[in-house]
Amino acid sequence: MINTIGNICIFLALASSLAGMAFAYFGKMAVARKLAYTNFFAMTVAGLGMMVALLTNDFSVSYVAHVGAKETPRFYAAISLWSSLEGSILLWGWVLSGYTALCIYRNRNKFENLMPWVCISLFAIGAFFYLVLAIPANPFQSVYPVPDNGPGPNPLLQNHWLMGLHPPMLYLGYVGMSVPFSFAIASLVTGDLSNAWVSITRRWFLIAWMFLSIAIVLGGWWSYAVLGWGGYWAWDPVENASFMPWLTGTAFLHSIMVEERRQMLKIWNLVLICMTFLLTLLGTFLTRSGVLDSVHSFTESEIGLYFLFSIGIALAIATALLIWKGPQFKSPGKLDHPLSRETAFLINNLLFVCFCFVVLLGTMYPLIVEALRGVKVTVGAPFFNQMVVPLALLIILLMGVGVALPWKKGDPKTLLKLLRWPVLLMAVAVVIAFILGIKKPLVLITVAFATLSLSIMLIEMATVFWRAKRVFSLNPRRYGGFVVHIGIIFVSIGVALSGNYQKENQVHLKLGDIFEMEPYQIKLDKLYGDPQPQRFEVIAKIEVFKNGRPLGYLNPKLNFYPNNREPVGSPAVYSTVTGDLYLTLMAFEHNRLEATIRTMVTPAVSWIWGGGGVIVLGVLISAGMKKKEGEPPC
Amino acid sequence: MLKRWLLFILIVAPIVYLLAFGLTRNPRELPSAMVGKMAPDFLLETLDGKKIDLPSLKGSPVVINFWATWCGPCFYEHPVLKEVRSIYEKEGVKFLGVVYQDKKETVVQFVKELGEPFLVLFDPKSQMAIDYGVGGVPETFFIDSKGLIQNKFSGVLTKEYLKDQIEKIKQNQ
Numbered sequence: 001m002i003n004t005i006g007n008i009c010i011f012l013a014l015a016s017s018l019a020g021m022a023f024a025y026f027g028k029m030a031v032a033r034k035l036a037y038t039n040f041f042a043m044t045v046a047g048l049g050m051m052v053a054l055l056t057n058d059f060s061v062s063y064v065a066h067v068g069a070k071e072t073p074r075f076y077a078a079i080s081l082w083s084s085l086e087g088s089i090l091l092w093g094w095v096l097s098g099y100t101a102l103c104i105y106r107n108r109n110k111f112e113n114l115m116p117w118v119c120i121s122l123f124a125i126g127a128f129f130y131l132v133l134a135i136p137a138n139p140f141q142s143v144y145p146v147p148d149n150g151p152g153p154n155p156l157l158q159n160h161w162l163m164g165l166h167p168p169m170l171y172l173g174y175v176g177m178s179v180p181f182s183f184a185i186a187s188l189v190t191g192d193l194s195n196a197w198v199s200i201t202r203r204w205f206l207i208a209w210m211f212l213s214i215a216i217v218l219g220g221w222w223s224y225a226v227l228g229w230g231g232y233w234a235w236d237p238v239e240n241a242s243f244m245p246w247l248t249g250t251a252f253l254h255s256i257m258v259e260e261r262r263q264m265l266k267i268w269n270l271v272l273i274c275m276t277f278l279l280t281l282l283g284t285f286l287t288r289s290g291v292l293d294s295v296h297s298f299t300e301s302e303i304g305l306y307f308l309f310s311i312g313i314a315l316a317i318a319t320a321l322l323i324w325k326g327p328q329f330k331s332p333g334k335l336d337h338p339l340s341r342e343t344a345f346l347i348n349n350l351l352f353v354c355f356c357f358v359v360l361l362g363t364m365y366p367l368i369v370e371a372l373r374g375v376k377v378t379v380g381a382p383f384f385n386q387m388v389v390p391l392a393l394l395i396i397l398l399m400g401v402g403v404a405l406p407w408k409k410g411d412p413k414t415l416l417k418l419l420r421w422p423v424l425l426m427a428v429a430v431v432i433a434f435i436l437g438i439k440k441p442l443v444l445i446t447v448a449f450a451t452l453s454l455s456i457m458l459i460e461m462a463t464v465f466w467r468a469k470r471v472f473s474l475n476p477r478r479y480g481g482f483v484v485h486i487g488i489i490f491v492s493i494g495v496a497l498s499g500n501y502q503k504e505n506q507v508h509l510k511l512g513d514i515f516e517m518e519p520y521q522i523k524l525d526k527l528y529g530d531p532q533p534q535r536f537e538v539i540a541k542i543e544v545f546k547n548g549r550p551l552g553y554l555n556p557k558l559n560f561y562p563n564n565r566e567p568v569g570s571p572a573v574y575s576t577v578t579g580d581l582y583l584t585l586m587a588f589e590h591n592r593l594e595a596t597i598r599t600m601v602t603p604a605v606s607w608i609w610g611g612g613g614v615i616v617l618g619v620l621i622s623a624g625m626k627k628k629e630g631e632p633p634c
Numbered sequence: 635m636l637k638r639w640l641l642f643i644l645i646v647a648p649i650v651y652l653l654a655f656g657l658t659r660n661p662r663e664l665p666s667a668m669v670g671k672m673a674p675d676f677l678l679e680t681l682d683g684k685k686i687d688l689p690s691l692k693g694s695p696v697v698i699n700f701w702a703t704w705c706g707p708c709f710y711e712h713p714v715l716k717e718v719r720s721i722y723e724k725e726g727v728k729f730l731g732v733v734y735q736d737k738k739e740t741v742v743q744f745v746k747e748l749g750e751p752f753l754v755l756f757d758p759k760s761q762m763a764i765d766y767g768v769g770g771v772p773e774t775f776f777i778d779s780k781g782l783i784q785n786k787f788s789g790v791l792t793k794e795y796l797k798d799q800i801e802k803i804k805q806n807q
Binding site for chain 1: 642646655
């Protein structure tokens with residue numbers, strides 16, 4: 001039953017997308033709009049249908065037979081919608097149909113010139129996904145004979161509640177980039193690049209960028225909370241694939257302000273939108289085709305060919321339009337003075353694009369070398385760290401100095417006057433950091449630049465508040481942007497400290513043994529087994545003390561799943577603002593008297609997750625708060 | 635106009651070529667340190683207790699497949715191995731299947747139900763698997779008649795790949 005409904009819905013979505021393209025092309029926008037709603041309705045029924053099938057263990061549905069199990073807890077059964085290839089493409093298509101309907105609905109009476117091409121572009125992207133769902137990745141195939149039970153989702157994906165959030169956020173970010181891309185294509189085709197276009201594109205872009213930022217931070221958090229290695233970022237190809245569009249997207253969010261204000265960089269902004277969208281497709285390709293080895297690669301399947309085809313077409317169309325139609329947007333504006341906000345934005349763009357290029361090169365290098373020389377190589381974290389740290393430091397510095405510069409022409413004297421207090425605070429912060437034991441030069445430079453930027457922004461916000469008794473409602477875009485910058489500074493400090501000052505030990509403890517790890521002491525209290533419906537857990541109950549004061553218990557586990565040869569660990573974390581104590585159960589004796597525990601004390605990890613929250617807050621202020629009439633953009 | 639076309643091709647062609655090339659390779663395939671070296675010797679027992687060692691096979695090309703009954707992918711390559719064996723065995727190619735971390739009774743049952751695509755050998759303490767640097771199953775080694783390991787493949791064999799590799803070790807006589 002669900003199979004039939006699901007298949008009908010997918011074909012309906014495919015048919016409505018193709019028809020929508022045709023109607024939009026012939027200017028029948030009212031029909032195209034209804035087809036977009038039909039499309040969303042069909043995908044919603046398909047998506048909910050699959051959730052029902054997963055929750056009711058309907059093993060006649062191929063996807064449920066592939067990832068379901070009667071023993072899987074209900075929450076993980078529902079979210080296993082995105083635990084494997086076909087389900088994740090279904091969610092992808094569902095989100096895209098939602099974006100398409102919302103974009104067409106919100107702009108139903110606007111952009112008469114642009115909307116037909118926006119529709120065509122969105123429907124075309126949708127048609128591709130629905131085609132993939134209909135043929136190579138159909139989750140609604142019938143299984144006969146119907147199995148009694150299934151293997152359950154990948155154990156790593158049923159181990160933490162964050163799995164319920166990270167993938168949907170990523171899809172909202174990735175798929176959300178389809179909307180600005182469609183606006184870019186429409187403007188290239190029609191030659192319409194008005195201020196209204198800039199405003200609408202920026203807003204859609206900002207929302208997608210926010211979801212992508214959340215997804216990246218949550219992905220790091222998940223990796224930290226589940227994988228047991230005590231880290232959150234490994235420069236894994238698919239992590240990089242989500243980071244690259246974030247980098248080009250961040251560049252765009254800055255350079256679009258130059259276009260708004262000075263009518264410059266129009267073609268460049270279109271290039272950045274297209275690059276961002278194509279990089280999200282590349283990310284999908286890498287995740288779903290198994291081209292590069294990664295913890296995220298689901299499978300090697302024929303779906304790779306479909307994605308290759310789609311990237312090829314999108315790349316060819318975007319490149320052709322930019323080359324042939326882009327020059328119509330050449331702008332006469334030029335930089336007035338090197339000391340200006342425009343220059344700061346240009347340097348910002350240069351840094352972000354270089355950053356993206358380094359990540360792209362490191363990610364694709366194994367493929368490039370193998371294609372050219374037939375040799376297998378791997379690119380590890382040291383390459384990335386060495387290359388990107390200087391770029392990241394300059395970006396942190398620019399976050400503060402850039403916002404302090406005025407448009408058109410800055411005055412060195414005024415700037416120096418403005419920087420007096422921030423420079424003083426920077427010096428104080430470096431001295432305090434040094435006294436607290438931070439001796440590594442790169443970390444000290446991070447602290448210095450972060451303090452400088454932070455104080456420039458906080459001083460301006462404090463001054464504005466002192467004069468006007470309000471800050472955000474005065475200029476939500478500027479001060480929302482400041483909040484995003486502050487979030488990024490938190491993340492940077494978290495990354496610098498946790499990446500450089502992690503202390504790690506592996507100890508073999510008997511029951512009652514105490515291990516000292518400044519400032520914590522841990523005591524192995526109990527080692528026991530706990531059978532759960534879907535797995536068997538071996539739990540080490542560990543009492544934790546800080547400087548002799550009891551804090552409570554941490555329970556790192558090893559989980560044994562019936563369909564997995566290796567146990568999957570669940571680390572236990574005691575998290576504070578200053579740092580985390582992270583315990584992983586590595587091994588245990590079957591007499592239940594001894595266990596091997598890996599302990600890590602990592603400073604400032606929670607700053608990264610907190611920084612992610614601050615970024616979201618900043619975007620919400622920037623995109624959501626009402627702007628005062630007549631106020632200039634940023 | 636020509637300049638624009640050139641720019642278009644310079645941007646699109648290398649990227650599409652690179653990604654298309656990516657689809658043709660297996661990222662999980664790691665070059666084995668054993669390739670190009672003499673195959674380590676072994677002495678293992680067959681299902682009916684007969685002892686087999688490598689020197690007794692010298693002079694014949696040998697295909698050694700490490701497998702287990704608990705390994706899903708091994709199940710899929712079982713018929714491939716059976717079919718290819720029926721072609722090449724009469725040409726002197728030997729097919730050995732070394733059981734990796736498994737119980738004898740389940741293997742006997744498995745072979746009874748699905749047939750024996752190779753001479754099944756038991757490696758009770760995984761000594762041979764360690765000597766050959768096996769990382770997981772299925773893994774297949776292609777050894778020429780001089781006892782040199784010509785190639786190693788991890789994952790499910792396809793008929794074409796298996797035949798191609800056998801032709802290569804046959805040539806090296």
